[in-house]
Amino acid sequence: MKKLLLSAGLGVCLALGACGGSGDGKKKDDVPRVFDPFPSTYAAYPSAPTLITNATVLDGKGGLIEGGSVLIEGGKIMAVGTDLTAPEGAVTVNAAGKWVTPGIIDNHSHLGAYPSPGVDAHGDGNEVSGPVTAEVWVEHSVWPQDPGFTRALAGGITSLQILPGSANLFGGRGVVLKNVPARSVQEMKFPGAPHTLKMACGENPKRVYGYGRGAFPGGAPYSRMGNVAGYRTAWIEATDYKKKWDKFLDGEGEQPARNLELETLAGALNGDILVHMHCYRADEMAVILDLSKEFGYKVASFHHAVEAYKIADKLAEYGTCSSMWADWWGFKMEAYDGIRENIPMVHNAGACAIVHSDSDIGIQRLNQEAAKAWSDGKRAGIDIPIEVAWQWLSLNPAKSLGIEDKTGSLEPGKMADVVVWSANPFSVYAQAEQVYIDGALMYDRNDPAIQPVMDFELGQPGEGDKK
Template sequence: MNCKLWTAAAAALMLAACGGSDSGSKSGDVPRVFDPFPSTYTAYLSETTLLTNATVIDGAGNLLENAGVLIENGVIRAVGTGITAPEGARVIDARGKWITPGIIDNHSHLGAYPSPGVQAHGDGNEISGPVTAEVWVEHSVWPQDPGFTRALAGGVTAMQILPGSANLFGGRGVTLKNVPARTVQAMKFPEAPHTLKMACGENPKRVYGYGRGVTPGGAPYTRMGNVAGYREAWIKASDYKKKWDRFIAGTGDAPTRDLELETLAAALSGDILVHMHCYRADEMAIILDLSEEFGYRVAAFHHAVEAYKVADMLAEYGTCSSMWADWWGFKMEAYDAIPENIPMVHAAGACAIVHSDSDIGIQRLNQEAAKAWADGRRMGIDVPIEIAWQWLSLNPARSLGIADKTGTLEPGKMADVVVWSANPFSVYAQAEQVYIDGALMYDRNDPAYQPVMDFELGQPGEGDQK
């Protein structure tokens, strides 16, 4: 069978015909880590491929001229010069082109706020209460969102889908492979840990406080109300976790399952990674103290427009800062932003990430990173391009707990690879080919490898009815 991409549904059905599967098995049954909705992702079939004569950024900090990348059995087999193609391998001369690891966007709402952006599609914020840790955003993700294919054309091979930021605890996030599939479970990144979306600052205040009149009991109205809400929830989760620990140790009875506390207890155990929407430096510092009080870790602060003010604190703590290149000023907590934020965080030794939070921005994250890189150079922070690329691949992979599997072009890792027409930090560069687990998922020069979502095909006009 010639496994090429047509519509998303056809591609998903073809996945089974070409060796893929939509079936899977459940993980362990301890409630705090139990996943009743396991990944059923199976990679599309790939062929042994050698990309040669390119400039390679490997994501591990190296830039190699006239080098090649060998893909075999869906993984990176070799990177460098003098690679011999195995018998039967497809050899592609990439002379004049650049090769990088696939882009990983660790802050996206694709599928949960899909296109077309109508009210009926707005499934990202569960605003029924300030603490909704019981919800999972994957149950809102629509795999037919055309935004996925647009992101693929921009070189995005994986992404974290998050709930919105209306809540103190917005629910679980999910990491996806950017492949056409019939179900969200068939997109779920294998063995990627769940994440927990939290939010500080103006958004919870706006949703539950000012402008809303009398708020429900326990809902925040101020920043101090936000922090009190976090602490109250973590106290309940700590107690719930202790009960389960006693039960597992055989010294207590099994508690009644609580979906909200299950998620929070798993975050306290480190099984779920905490991702924190937070703009202001002072609030980031408070959240670091809060995490120390309750014994959990913040994997990344998101948006973080004032991260440059506390970059040393972020580095010492060991968390990432996931940022825009130059979004600012659309609300008060986004006011004190500077375009040098990302390179300044990097220069302080902290983990810097370029993210989108946008169905448009995700299509050109290479350009967003290039803007931040250029702003840093103008102020004297000269980050080599092969290091700056880590803002798009290795660092987001670290924040999502998948850096051992992807994010760099190193032997044994998933072959998530992008071939660019030029230096990817050029405004003129385009992603020409995108491989995910070694399978060619997008080719700018071949319509057969430009997937189209079923929703885009439209409906027959009245005159076409039979």
């Protein structure tokens, strides 16, 4: 009977990332912890061997190659360098005068969950039924037909993280997607990418539930101190939940009841679910660093982080990323101390700097957002080579999402997520001319046949067109 119960509970412990002994002599670490009832069904589009030649290549990890080439085969980067030879039958792209980079990864987007057209019926990014909604998964709100995905593709976006909104202390799970046309979100899910957890501090959660609304007495924050108490209460419950499952799976006690909210939080405590934290002010980020140490989880990235420059040394020491805008500031009090040099100052302190969008418009030109931050740093005396700054758009966001071993740089064996630019991508005049995802040409600015159109954009026939 115990073995049957253990078998029944295995899927739960896998979802928790908290498996104990399996009852058959296996140790805790012997049991795989990857479990997803909504697994990725992503399959790369067909591709042909391709050699891109004569370009200025930014490899995404800090290198620049003049007159460089990138060889793509089987959906992977095969070689990067000079004087590469195309295999027989390969497509050759002469990129003389052009630049080649890894695809851009936006690690903060709400496409699909707040799709276009932006009407109330499409607003599925925030579950405001309570301040702790770790049980919801944003992928269950993502509409693959959002035209924003194809607009982002035209801007060189090859992967992106979709997050719930910031109304909640714990907003739910995020999802990492490949930016390809698909019928379901599962067909877009980045294979092997960890789940993420969206948390929020500051004005948003206290604004949604406080300020006299009183809809959630006894459980809703009205202040920043209420926010922190809410985090701690939830983490205490999750710690207890995880311990009960560990004990049961070690062969002791009764099987605990399953709790979707606590499953997500326990998975974050275990490190299998990556925490992404909406947070503006330096003092609040410092509090969250201490909070994470109290409960033993890790913040993968602070988002927006307009005051990250004030504690860049602490962020570097802790080992977290900051996902930031180039120049958004002052639109609310917690954004008032934002400065244009934030991103280069964080980078210069040795911390992980990322340029993100949080916008269906900004995602279309993230290369220009990075260029603004780079030039602001240069004017302030922080002279970062462009090939190093490109890490803000590819390798660093990949690190924050736990996919840096698969994408984010042009290295042999990695996914062939590649963009050919008409000019230096830090120029306002540069355009993404070709975008490859897993080696497949998904967008070509000069070929309308390779410019995806979403079903919703096709519209309906007029009355005069009906027969």
